[in-house]
Amino acid sequence: xxxxxxxxxxxxxxxxxxxxxxxxxxxxxxxxxxxxxxxxxxxxxxxxxxxxxxxxxxxxxxxxxxxxxxxxxxxxxxxxxxxxxxxxxxxxxxxxxxxxxxxxxxxxxxxx
Amino acid sequence: xxxxxxxxxxxxxxxxxxxxxxxxxxxxxxxxxxxxxxxxxxxxxxxxxxxxxxxxxxxxxxxxxxxxxxxxxxxxxxxxxxxxxxxxxxxxxxxxxxxxxxxxxxxxxxxxxxx
Numbered sequence: 001x002x003x004x005x006x007x008x009x010x011x012x013x014x015x016x017x018x019x020x021x022x023x024x025x026x027x028x029x030x031x032x033x034x035x036x037x038x039x040x041x042x043x044x045x046x047x048x049x050x051x052x053x054x055x056x057x058x059x060x061x062x063x064x065x066x067x068x069x070x071x072x073x074x075x076x077x078x079x080x081x082x083x084x085x086x087x088x089x090x091x092x093x094x095x096x097x098x099x100x101x102x103x104x105x106x107x108x109x110x111x112x
Numbered sequence: 113x114x115x116x117x118x119x120x121x122x123x124x125x126x127x128x129x130x131x132x133x134x135x136x137x138x139x140x141x142x143x144x145x146x147x148x149x150x151x152x153x154x155x156x157x158x159x160x161x162x163x164x165x166x167x168x169x170x171x172x173x174x175x176x177x178x179x180x181x182x183x184x185x186x187x188x189x190x191x192x193x194x195x196x197x198x199x200x201x202x203x204x205x206x207x208x209x210x211x212x213x214x215x216x217x218x219x220x221x222x223x224x225x226x227x
Contacts, residue, residue, distance in 0.1 A: 004154070033214050041198055043155070045205060045214030055213050090154050099143040099204055101215060103154035 003027050004104035006091050012110045013081055021076045021107045023091030032074035033092040033101060034066060043090070049074055050096075078109075086111045118201050118218025126226055131188040133221040135201030144177050144184035145202040145215065155200060159186070188223075196225050 004025045013019050025032065031050040037043045047066045048055040054066065063079045078085060091104040118135045125131060135144070143162055147155035159170050161177035161184060168175055172189045188195055198220040205213040 041220050043217040048214045099145060100157055100160050102157065105154050
């Protein structure tokens with residue numbers, strides 16, 4: 001069974017469109033995260049969320065917003081996509097603020 | 113967030129050789145994590161370190177939490193072809209806090225093994 005899953009695996013879209021990436025974890029974790037990995041493989045935290053608090057990295061544009069329908073899901077919505085948004089986006093989860101995080105397989109977003 | 117300096121950036125080695133990589137920070141960390149990423153996949157946790165001076169093994173992998181709490185090392189013994197990938201060090205964004213703010217990552221060490 002997949003612990004952290006993301007859909008879609010690949011997403012190709014036009015500039016200006018709005019898109020969503022879904023993430024689900026079946027580990028029973030209560031904290032979930034979104035990371036962005038650029039073309040140089042640098043990983044950067046975007047959001048961290050549990051049912052009490054959303055922590056936003058100050059460098060993330062407000063076109064990006066996480067939405068959590070329940071504890072097992074944290075979806076990423078992106079409005080007005082720009083060329084620079086092209087990257088691989090990873091979802092992760094952990095138990096509380098425990099540092100060990102488990103990552104999904106990633107979604108490669110390409111904005112044309 | 114804290115900056116992690118990871119080296120070397122890449123390594124070209126022969127199968128069977130031992131590998132060493134390290135990560136340093138200008139600030140104290142209370143946790144060091146080592147991840148491996150295969151092409152097209154997400155990072156996979158290899159070793160977690162929680163105590164200064166701690167030495168932890170996972171098969172052929174050994175990692176150490178530096179005594180100053182500002183560095184960590186990962187060693188791979190007798191490398192095999194499946195060790196190819198990118199290795200990342202990571203720690204809490206705030207260095208000495210919990211992980212709820214997310215992790216900060218080093219820039220990775222690309223390991224390439226020549227048969």
